[in-house]
Amino acid sequence: MAVDVVTEIVINRPVGVVAEYVGDPSNAPEWYVNIESVQWRTEPPVAVGSRMDFVAHFMGRRLAYTYEVIELVPQERLVMRTAQGPFPMETSYHWSAVTDGSTHMSLRNRGEPSGFAGVAAPLMSAAMRRSNQKDLARLKSLLETS
Template sequence: MTIDVSAERVIPLPPERVAEYAMDWRHDAEWTQGIRTAELTRETDEGGFGVGAEITRTAHFLGRRIDYVLRVAAYEPPRLLDMISVVGPMPMHVTYTFEPDPSGTLARIRVQGGGGGFYRLAAPLLARQVRSSIDKDLRDLEHRLTRH
């Protein structure tokens, strides 16, 4: 993997509340940097969202449009959502975790990825941009959930 970055933030709400919102693909464009659209393009064999489901996202990152598909590899609400790219410009692995914390929920996002061409050459810049984006994602997640 070319990049491996993570960010974490304590959100002053219970894990169930944070995870319910953050794990719902219908909210991806509301709090995740660069995502313009997200669509459930493959349901689980049983129907709905869970292991085996696929989300197609359109994002803009470093001035480029990126279309990619993430397949759910693990889904254990309210603790874990783990997704791997099955279509896209580079291999990517995205993990969301939510753990109880004395002040609410310790929310973490980890992004691992790699690839050739532009993405290999831009790895140091890409890692900084991804870290900045996921830091902002967690800030936006907290603000969206606590603004009421």
């Protein structure tokens, strides 16, 4: 069973500010509660083909995986896919202006877990949705108070 979770939020900051911050994977540990670290395999800044190693904790397990950027449209969309790790996963960010000073952001995680993870996909989806909602709330708070 596939995992496909979309979470959305409006952040009261311009698209350029939100996209610049979120589009830099080095910032992920600051706003993603479960991400412990990010190490670049390629030189920053982010571009199609960039690769980063992530270490995270999710559902009581430590996860280490490598993301590769597969699509980048500055201030509009960033899509990353795992190059290795516990199960294939794609994460995408989309940004659009609501007003001159506000941004609608969507975060989408989708993948095809196999084995036990495949059986637990409905639980994983629910846990991922809750976690992403907390992460986006934290991101909103960080960006609106800076």
